[in-house]
Every structure is written in structure tokens, then in C-alpha cells.
Amino acid sequence: MLLNKRIIVGVCGGIASYKAIELVSGLQQAGALVDVIMTDHAQEFIRPLTFATMSHRPVYHNLWEPSGQAAELHIALAEQTELVAIVPATANTLAKLAYGIADNMLTAVALATRAPLLLAPAMYKGMYEHPATQANLSLLRERGASIIEPQVGRLASGAIGVGRLPELSVLMGAINLVLGREGDLAGRRVVVTAGGTQEPIDPVRYVGNRSSGKMGYALATVARDRGAHVTLISGPVALEVPYGIELCKVETAIQMRDAVDSVITDADVLVMSAAVADFRPITPASQKIKKNETRGSGEQGNFSLYLTRNPDILGQLADADRESGVKRSRRLIRVGFAAETHDVIAHAQAKMAAKRLDLLIANDVSQPDSGFGTDTNKAYLFHANGRMEDLPVMPKIDLAAAIWDRIVSLLL
Numbered sequence: 001m002l003l004n005k006r007i008i009v010g011v012c013g014g015i016a017s018y019k020a021i022e023l024v025s026g027l028q029q030a031g032a033l034v035d036v037i038m039t040d041h042a043q044e045f046i047r048p049l050t051f052a053t054m055s056h057r058p059v060y061h062n063l064w065e066p067s068g069q070a071a072e073l074h075i076a077l078a079e080q081t082e083l084v085a086i087v088p089a090t091a092n093t094l095a096k097l098a099y100g101i102a103d104n105m106l107t108a109v110a111l112a113t114r115a116p117l118l119l120a121p122a123m124y125k126g127m128y129e130h131p132a133t134q135a136n137l138s139l140l141r142e143r144g145a146s147i148i149e150p151q152v153g154r155l156a157s158g159a160i161g162v163g164r165l166p167e168l169s170v171l172m173g174a175i176n177l178v179l180g181r182e183g184d185l186a187g188r189r190v191v192v193t194a195g196g197t198q199e200p201i202d203p204v205r206y207v208g209n210r211s212s213g214k215m216g217y218a219l220a221t222v223a224r225d226r227g228a229h230v231t232l233i234s235g236p237v238a239l240e241v242p243y244g245i246e247l248c249k250v251e252t253a254i255q256m257r258d259a260v261d262s263v264i265t266d267a268d269v270l271v272m273s274a275a276v277a278d279f280r281p282i283t284p285a286s287q288k289i290k291k292n293e294t295r296g297s298g299e300q301g302n303f304s305l306y307l308t309r310n311p312d313i314l315g316q317l318a319d320a321d322r323e324s325g326v327k328r329s330r331r332l333i334r335v336g337f338a339a340e341t342h343d344v345i346a347h348a349q350a351k352m353a354a355k356r357l358d359l360l361i362a363n364d365v366s367q368p369d370s371g372f373g374t375d376t377n378k379a380y381l382f383h384a385n386g387r388m389e390d391l392p393v394m395p396k397i398d399l400a401a402a403i404w405d406r407i408v409s410l411l412l
């Protein structure tokens, strides 16, 4: 999404300015054309050479130096850029921006540009919580600036409080979100389910599966980067929650069904990539089952677990629509996943028909490059008109983009 995007990273004189080095490097590696503008005070912390080395481009700081490139360099930079991200934004620069002061290269560009403005305030908590800073942030927010909220944590002073610059993934996520606002999913509400469910056996054990959630998290991230409002309903996974996504955590299939039902009414798209357990223990024990307990009719040393079928979330939606004659305000595009270990195509075709899906993504999870936990996937796409696409092995993030391409064409 960042390939060839023109981004200005403004760096102010705050202690977190060293974290902007990582950001510039991350953006450059993602293919963005990054112009760094430093304030004079930022150069008390870091030398321009460091940023120039990371961005592979010149670094700007002096409003008065003839550039030889454009009559007014600050205007040229302001007009060319697609985003101005100020990371970190000091209390001082926030105050200047709020009052339209343009006394250095960064504040002059920020005032002149009509590109979106993204601000990542970072400072000692006393400065951040001061009514002047809060009023300046409110004013900037009202005028359309996007603010990355600082985190609570250990500050450079040693104090614990609000004011920390968030981690790189948050900064990159916020940049992607702002740049993607006008994307082909702008104004759409999408719901993505991800991860596996955990069905309790007793308070400490569960029946689960190997789903890592990577495919669902990739789908949610790509939808965000294309402008959608994303609700991610996730089973327990070891993944970072993507920035700017509404997360609903669940554990069991029944919780996932209830969560889907509660958010689906005004959604345009439901993508069910979660591996929902087909069965759950019929009566979970209220206390931990002891090692020497025997259950069922088994011999000594055996233990029988009685399972009952879980609700079929997509199937129930299809049934509810059939009964109600589809009373939704908009047509809901339904996308399902089929993780198979054999007869992938036959199983997928049967699932497609039974659940009234618009698109089904089937993959053979027994293969090393498309199984649970991998970063790649090899998928077959089944369309409602019977067409099947056999996609090559690709990173999950690229497969997510290919899936959204198909969904966008269904939304037109």
C-alpha cells in the first residue's frame, strides 16, 4: 500500500526522535518516498545524516536555504506530499500548528499542505496533560488532523505516565490507515473473524485447533488500508491487534456466533476466516478434572469426552435469511473459508452451495506452504457463478489483497 507514496516525516526536538529513525527505515523499505523535515531542535538529538541514510533522500530543515530545485521549496514539498506525519510531535510544535505559526520548514509545510496531517505527540506527562496542549490537540483534531494517542508507560524522566511514543507497528498502521481512507473500501463496514475457538473441557483445558489467525488478521489489515471500518472478531491468538481496528475477543464458537450476530446488522461484508470448532464438550466440568478420574464406559485409565455440535455460524445466517426473506438494510456479502486436508475442491463446492456464499476460499492445510501458522497460503477461490480460480502460493497479506479485490467487484 505504501509503494511510491510520497510521505513527509516531520521530526521535532523530543527525546523520542530516535524512534523516527526506525519509522523512516520501515517506510522506505515498504517502498514509500520519504522526505524527512527536521526542526532545529530535533538536530540537537539526531543528525540529519542518519535520516538521509535511512530515507535515501535529502533531509530538509532550513526554510531559508536556496534549494536550487524549486522557487519555494516548502511549497513544492507541501504540494507534492500525500501525507505529513509528525513523529514525534513536541508540545511546542503542536502549539505552533494550532495557531498557524509557520516559522520553520516543518511548520511552514504543515500549514501550506492540503495533504492529511498525522500527529504523534510524545512528551513528559505534565506537558501532555497541560490544558494548553490538550486544547491545541482538540483544535487540531477538529480541523481534521489525525492524532496517534501516546501510550502510558515509562517516560524518559523515569516517571510512569502518559506520553510515550507508540511502537513502530502502531505508527506504520496509523500511516496506512490515513493514506487508505479514500480507498476502494471507503465507507464500507466489514466484519472479519479470525483464529480458532477454544471449547472448555474444564476451567484449565480446552478443545482447540491449530489456527494462528494470520489469514484473518491479514484480511482485517488490508481492509483497513483500503478505507473500511473493520470489526475483527478474534479467537485467542498470539498476534498484535492491528491499529485502528475494532477488536472483539471471543473464546468459544457460541461467543463468536453471538458476536457476529451483534455486529452484522449494518455490515456490508462478513469474512469468516476463523477456524470455528465444529464440536464442544457437552458439559464442561466446573472444577479441574483430576488425572486419576475415569469417565464414560471406558476401561481404567481411559477418559471419554462427550461432544456436541456447535452452531454453524454462516449456515445459521443463511437459514435466518431464508426464513426472514432477508430483512437487512443492505445486502451482506458473505465470504467463507474451507480448511481441508483432502478432496479440497469437492468439499469446498459442497460448502459453497449449502451456505449461500458469495465467495469461498479453500486451502489444503496439510501442505507445508498453506497450513496453519504459515506466512504463505495456496488457495482456490470459488465464486457464486461456479467459476473457480486456482491461485499460486503467495504471502497471506497478498492473498488478503486478492480476496478484497474480488469482494470489491461484488460490492460495485
Ligand SMILES: Cc1cc2nc3c(=O)[nH]c(=O)nc-3n(C[C@H](O)[C@H](O)[C@H](O)COP(=O)(O)O)c2cc1C
Pocket (backbone or CB within 6 Å): 011, 012, 013, 014, 015, 016, 039, 040, 041, 042, 089, 090, 091, 092, 093, 122, 123, 124, 127
Ligand atoms: C533532553 C530534552 C528532552 C526533551 N523532550 C521533549 C519531549 O519528549 N517532548 C516535547 O514536547 N518536548 C521535549 N523537550 C523540549 C523541546 O525540545 C522544546 O520545547 C523545543 O523548543 C522543541 O522544539 P521543536 O518543537 O521546534 O522541535 C525536550 C527538551 C530537552 C532538552
